[in-house]
Amino acid sequence: MRELFHPNVEQLNLSSILxxxxxxxxxxxIKNLSLQRETTCSCCNIDLPKSALSHHFKVLRESGLIHVRIEGKQRFLSIRYEELEKRFPGLMNSVIKNI
Amino acid sequence: MRELFHPNVEQLNLSSILxxxxxxxxxxxIKNLSLQRETTCSCCNIDLPKSALSHHFKVLRESGLIHVRIEGKQRFLSIRYEELEKRFPGLMNSVIKNI
DNA sequence: AAAATAGTTCAATTGTATTTAAACTAATGA
DNA sequence: TCATTAGTTTAAATACAATTGAACTATTTT
Structure with a gap:
């Protein structure tokens, strides 16, 4: 598994995002990512088994909220901020400000 | 049942709203309400049995998204726009613009 | 008072999400 | 090469959400 699926901007769907x-x-x-820009899966400070976290990362990635970049053994996660801003202006700002 | 439960602005929780x-x-x-300002439950143009609609109205009301005003036999629904704007600035605008 | 209207509640069913441990994969390090 | 690391996938369990029809409540109309 060298490349992961990421929906492109036009495919993003508000209902799935929400x-x-x-x-x-x-x-x-998302809050953690908004503060750190990029994180690895294991640096999320969330007390859940890795398989459960992996599930949530997948939901976030497939909805188009985050990008996952593979580098060696690690995956680096980041919010797809610019693309989300283009498609749903103001949305992520108001979400992140209010988490 | 003369008065319905509506959470107050401070009680609103982003995760429940989303x-x-x-x-x-x-x-x-929400889209319909954004176009019509106020609707009765039966005027939603959604092809679902009334009990299913009633369920969704309840979820929206209890999360704080809509207000339900009882008048005679009918219930008039409206988005709690001003309160939501106060609590989560920009959120409803970016949602409604992109539904 | 009885019937009609507008919607809610209930109970059962179905469907979908979350959580977990265990097995797996791919890359790195010894 | 073998072990370790970082994370995914699978399969099963549990939990939660959506849907439905039927019974119900409250209000209005006849």
């Missing part, structure tokens, strides 16, 4: 955001754990992940 | 919005049917209800 659904992905509407979960306390995923919102916490 | 969770309520992260459903295609409820997002459609």
């Amino acid at each position: 659904n992905a955001l509407g979960d306390p754990i995923r919102l916490q992940i | 969770n309520a919005l992260g459903d295609p049917i409820r997002l459609q209800i």
Whole structure:
């Protein structure tokens, strides 16, 4: 698994985005990413088994909220901020400000 | 049942709001309300049995997204726009613009 | 008072999400 | 090469959400 699926901007769907955001754990992940710009999966300070975290990362990635870059053994996560801003102006700002 | 429960602005919780919005049917209800300002439950143009609609109205009301005013036999629904704007500035605008 | 209207609640069913441990993969390090 | 690291996938369990029809409540109309 060298490349991961990321929906492109036009494919982004508001209902899926909001659904992905509407979960306390995923919102916490987004909060962490908004403060750190990039994180590895294991640096999320969330007390859950890695398989559960992996599940939430997948939901976030497939909804288009985050980008996952593979580098060696690690995955670096980041919010797809610019693309989200283009597609849903103001949305991520108001979300992140209010987590 | 003369008065319905509506959480007050301070009680509003982003995760619950986003969770309520992260459903295609409820997002459609919000879209309709954004165009009509106020609707009765039966005027939502959504093809679902009334009990299912009632469920979605309840989720929207209890999350704080909509206000329900009882008048005679009918319930008039409206988005709690001003309060939501105060609590989560910009959020509803960016959601409504992009439904 | 009885019927109609507008919607809610209930209970059952179905469907979807979350969580977990264990097995797995791919890359790095000894 | 073998072990370790970082994370994914799988399969099963549990939990939660959505949907439905039927019974119900409150209000209005006849």
